Amino acid sequence: MWAFRELAGLLWRGLPLDRYYLGWMGNEEGNRYDPGLRITPPAIPVASQYAYAVGLAYASRYRKEEAVTVAFTGDGGTSEGDFHESLNAAGVFKLPIVFVVQNNQWAISVPRSRQTASETIAQKAVAYGIRGIQVDGNDILAMYAASKEAVEVARSGGGPTLIEAYTYRLGDHTTSDDARRYRLTAEAKKWEARDPLVRTMKLLYARGVLDDKGTETIWEEARQAVEDAVSAAESAPPPSLEDVFQYTFEDLPPSLAEQLDALRGERQ
Amino acid sequence: MMMNMVQAINSALANEMEADDSVMVLGEDVGTVGGVFRVTDGLLGRFGADRVIDTPLAESLIAGMATGMAMAGLRPVAEMQFMGFSYLAMSMIISHTARMRNRSRGTYTVPMVLRMPYGAGVKALEHHSESTEAMYVQVPGLKVVVPSTPREAKGLLISSIRDPDPVVFLEPTRSYRLFKEEVEDGPFTIPLGEARTVQEGDDVTVVGWGAMMPLVQEAVEAAEGDGTSCEIIDLRTLSPMDSDAVVRSVQRTGRVVIVQEAPMTCGVAAELMARINKKAFLSLEAPPERVTAPDITVPLPKGEKYYYISPDRIYDAIVRTVSF
Ligand SMILES: Cc1ncc(C[n+]2csc(CCOP(=O)(O)OP(=O)(O)O)c2C)c(N)n1
Numbered sequence: 001m002w003a004f005r006e007l008a009g010l011l012w013r014g015l016p017l018d019r020y021y022l023g024w025m026g027n028e029e030g031n032r033y034d035p036g037l038r039i040t041p042p043a044i045p046v047a048s049q050y051a052y053a054v055g056l057a058y059a060s061r062y063r064k065e066e067a068v069t070v071a072f073t074g075d076g077g078t079s080e081g082d083f084h085e086s087l088n089a090a091g092v093f094k095l096p097i098v099f100v101v102q103n104n105q106w107a108i109s110v111p112r113s114r115q116t117a118s119e120t121i122a123q124k125a126v127a128y129g130i131r132g133i134q135v136d137g138n139d140i141l142a143m144y145a146a147s148k149e150a151v152e153v154a155r156s157g158g159g160p161t162l163i164e165a166y167t168y169r170l171g172d173h174t175t176s177d178d179a180r181r182y183r184l185t186a187e188a189k190k191w192e193a194r195d196p197l198v199r200t201m202k203l204l205y206a207r208g209v210l211d212d213k214g215t216e217t218i219w220e221e222a223r224q225a226v227e228d229a230v231s232a233a234e235s236a237p238p239p240s241l242e243d244v245f246q247y248t249f250e251d252l253p254p255s256l257a258e259q260l261d262a263l264r265g266e267r268q
Numbered sequence: 269m270m271m272n273m274v275q276a277i278n279s280a281l282a283n284e285m286e287a288d289d290s291v292m293v294l295g296e297d298v299g300t301v302g303g304v305f306r307v308t309d310g311l312l313g314r315f316g317a318d319r320v321i322d323t324p325l326a327e328s329l330i331a332g333m334a335t336g337m338a339m340a341g342l343r344p345v346a347e348m349q350f351m352g353f354s355y356l357a358m359s360m361i362i363s364h365t366a367r368m369r370n371r372s373r374g375t376y377t378v379p380m381v382l383r384m385p386y387g388a389g390v391k392a393l394e395h396h397s398e399s400t401e402a403m404y405v406q407v408p409g410l411k412v413v414v415p416s417t418p419r420e421a422k423g424l425l426i427s428s429i430r431d432p433d434p435v436v437f438l439e440p441t442r443s444y445r446l447f448k449e450e451v452e453d454g455p456f457t458i459p460l461g462e463a464r465t466v467q468e469g470d471d472v473t474v475v476g477w478g479a480m481m482p483l484v485q486e487a488v489e490a491a492e493g494d495g496t497s498c499e500i501i502d503l504r505t506l507s508p509m510d511s512d513a514v515v516r517s518v519q520r521t522g523r524v525v526i527v528q529e530a531p532m533t534c535g536v537a538a539e540l541m542a543r544i545n546k547k548a549f550l551s552l553e554a555p556p557e558r559v560t561a562p563d564i565t566v567p568l569p570k571g572e573k574y575y576y577i578s579p580d581r582i583y584d585a586i587v588r589t590v591s592f
């Protein structure tokens with residue numbers, strides 16, 4: 001259950017990259033995922049999906065499925081009521097669920113210190129009676145180990161885990177944001193060396209798994225994949241008038257059908 | 269000075285904070301960065317962190333905190349980053365902000381303003397294009413104000429800040445930087461609960477508010493090119509609603525077109541039509557028309573044109589009404 005920053009996870013799950021771009025280009029079709037991928041659509045109201053994460057987890061346990069629900073939010077998201085209500089309830093019901101907080105130190109212009117007086121986000125788990133762990137979020141292997149353990153615990157009936165992935169938002173919040181207005185460029189610079197991609201690359205070089213030639217190939221493949229996905233998304237047909245009505249209900253009620261009909265005859 | 273709407277709202281806030289140290293600003297990103305639309309730009313530097321408060325990311329908290337501050341005699345101006353996120357605060361707003369005066373038999377009042385950008389037509393992502401003003405209009409005890417120009421925004425906001433009751437102040441995102449007009453540097457007020465006749469005319473009354481006004485203007489210009497004389501009314505306060513101004517106009521013109529960005533059913537236009545039917549029934553020469561969005565979720569940008577009202581649709585409605 002992604003929020004809006006979990007591209008890596010979506011790709012790993014098998015979401016075609018062009019779907020992802022299509023969504024951000026403003027086409028609902030970008031949110032049409034193969035149900036086999038078990039990805040819920042983006043949840044823009046921060047941390048709000050935590051509440052229905054509890055419902056999904058409850059349902060999968062009730063049906064005795066193997067599934068573990070994994071829900072993401074940011075450090076800012078931990079201030080919302082839904083975050084607390086959901087961690088609390090997940091603890092009460094001892095649900096198979098993993099809450100991942102990408103603590104990237106900033107919620108647009110607001111620093112982590114302004115979201116909570118707690119020393120860590122992970123420690124909030126203590127109050128809800130669930131497992132909590134703070135992980136170096138830029139260490140891919142550490143994140144892998146912590147997530148694997150959390151999923152295994154959840155699956156074996158041990159209840160939820162809150163994972164705080166300690167990281168940093170290197171870029172601006174969005175293209176209309178300018179982070180220089182509220183933080184030191186030097187702070188961001190310091191974190192560039194800790195970029196998880198850079199660190200993983202170093203590790204792979206050190207182990208002899210990767211060299212410059214391999215890196216070159218990966219970059220080339222990535223560039224090509226992005227280019228292909230962007231042009232695929234750009235050439236996707238825009239929605240029709242019918243499309244924007246179609247998913248309001250299973251069956252279009254007569255009053256809506258009438259509105260659709262009226263709009264067919266009107267200029268847009 | 270020539271100001272766009274962002275500057276005019278900023279100027280209103282600065283004037284009122286200057287004049288009254290119980291006026292404060294709170295919300296997400298309103299301080300250091302001056303708001304995601306820069307509406308509160310510079311206020312932190314001028315008035316300090318005690319009065320320009322970057323809150324944690326929590327809408328119910330923002331509305332509730334402002335409510336408490338207002339109950340204690342302060343005049344908070346709280347910001348919801350987008351109208352679509354004010355839903356997280358609705359329980360607080362409906363259950364407490366709006367009812368405190370009644371519940372406490374007037375012992376506690378809530379003189380606060382809840383500012384929020386609203387509306388579509390800005391190619392935004394989901395939840396950033398809502399215009400669900402009717403939901404707020406339905407709440408007894410709340411006033412709902414929607415300015416349409418920079419000068420209107422300043423005068424109406426100052427009135428809202430000074431008003432003894434809670435005001436939901438809806439700022440049309442699309443109009444934030446659409447145009448500039450002359451706005452007084454100092455404080456001035458425009459009374460709440462009074463519609464504005466933008467231009468007088470004889471054949472048809474065209475009513476709108478907020479972001480619809482520039483579109484109304486465009487459609488009316490086209491209709492006048494055909495020789496139709498249009499009266500334009502900017503409702504500007506949706507609660508209390510100055511339906512009498514519209515009724516008086518319709519009693520003269522006999523025809524009315526109401527333009528509402530929001531979905532059709534149970535919208536502000538419906539209420540206005542009910543009042544017109546009741547009070548101007550015998551003056552009507554055509555059924556009251558409304559141009560609204562359909563009753564669907566606001567589509568993402570690629571499908572927005574099917575939802576968002578165009579000047580053409582308003583023009584066509586004027587023609588239909590006049591030729592009825
Ligand atoms: C309920 C809600 N309020 C406000 C916003 C506007 N907004 C979008 S992202 C954001 C900051 C989120 O910060 P954080 O949770 O730390 O996530 P990050 O973007 O840093 O990953 C805000 C305030 C929103 N999307 N949802």
Ligand SMILES: [Mg+2]
Binds near residue numbers: 074075169
């Ligand atoms: Mg963050």
